[in-house]
Amino acid sequence: MKKRLLDLVLTVVGALVWVPVVLLVGLAIAITSGRPVLYRSVRRISRDEERRIVKFRTMIKNADKIANRDTVPVEKQQRFLNIAPDSPLYTPVGRKVERFALTELPQFLHILRGHMSIVGNRPLPENVMACLREEYPHADDRFLTPAGLTGPAQLVGRDALTDDERLTLEGAYCRAALTGYTFRLDLAILFATIFGVLGITKGLDYNGVIELIERHTRRARVTADAFEPAPALTRTEFGDAVPDGYADVDSNIA
Numbered sequence: 001m002k003k004r005l006l007d008l009v010l011t012v013v014g015a016l017v018w019v020p021v022v023l024l025v026g027l028a029i030a031i032t033s034g035r036p037v038l039y040r041s042v043r044r045i046s047r048d049e050e051r052r053i054v055k056f057r058t059m060i061k062n063a064d065k066i067a068n069r070d071t072v073p074v075e076k077q078q079r080f081l082n083i084a085p086d087s088p089l090y091t092p093v094g095r096k097v098e099r100f101a102l103t104e105l106p107q108f109l110h111i112l113r114g115h116m117s118i119v120g121n122r123p124l125p126e127n128v129m130a131c132l133r134e135e136y137p138h139a140d141d142r143f144l145t146p147a148g149l150t151g152p153a154q155l156v157g158r159d160a161l162t163d164d165e166r167l168t169l170e171g172a173y174c175r176a177a178l179t180g181y182t183f184r185l186d187l188a189i190l191f192a193t194i195f196g197v198l199g200i201t202k203g204l205d206y207n208g209v210i211e212l213i214e215r216h217t218r219r220a221r222v223t224a225d226a227f228e229p230a231p232a233l234t235r236t237e238f239g240d241a242v243p244d245g246y247a248d249v250d251s252n253i254a
Helices: 002-033 092-099 105-112 126-135 139-143 152-156 163-180 183-198 206-215 235-241 246-250
Strands: 038-046 049-056 117-119 148-150
Touching: 002 049, 002 092, 002 105, 002 117, 002 183, 038 126, 038 139, 049 105, 105 148, 117 183, 126 139, 126 163, 139 163, 148 183, 152 163, 152 183, 152 206, 163 183, 163 206, 183 206
Parallel strands: 117 148
Antiparallel strands: 038 049
16 A cells, blocks of 8 residues: 555656646647657556556657567567667657656556556566566566556666666565565655656666665565565465555555
8 A cells, every 4th residue: 555655645746747747748749740649559567467558659650560579689688679769760859758758757647547656667568578588487577566657677777787687676676565665665766767867866787776675675685686586476475465456566565
């Protein structure tokens, strides 16, 4: 319940900021790139749920047909699909929207409805998840807590992490949120994201994010072991308490 309460309070109070920004960014995209302003795609948001998620359209129309995990070969074991910031697929305004991390702001609507959290691992298309499972059989464990607007990987930068490092950070966050959640954990990640985007602070490195998670977790120390399913997070251990959706997760984050 604590995590859901924090999401609601921050989303409602923060509406004074994010709603005007969403309107202004949407207007800029409509004027410079035309419609649609929003891009909708089906993404995995929990271990057992996919949902059509919205974000700002920052690329040319039909870019998802050109660059997706089925059309872009895996290179250097990078199974997450990261489109380079200088890719010609981005529109001029879209590149700036991406630069200032405004792309996902419309997802506050998903947070209000309880489909997502402010802090959590990012939603992913199923074809990306399928590619990850080939190398990491337990990749779905990154969805043991609800998908979020920002998460531990975003503090480093997705292009600065190997797949193993990113999954390790995401797994560490899930373990911390399920076994020792505190308001401080999500607030620390949220404000580190905001300060990093605004250039107030430098981005963290991999070890810095692990230390941040450890520092703001209530119980056992979170370690940076290779990404493996934590025994305390398996369905055998938790039974029905392991989340199938957002409401179930909340009951375990006290």
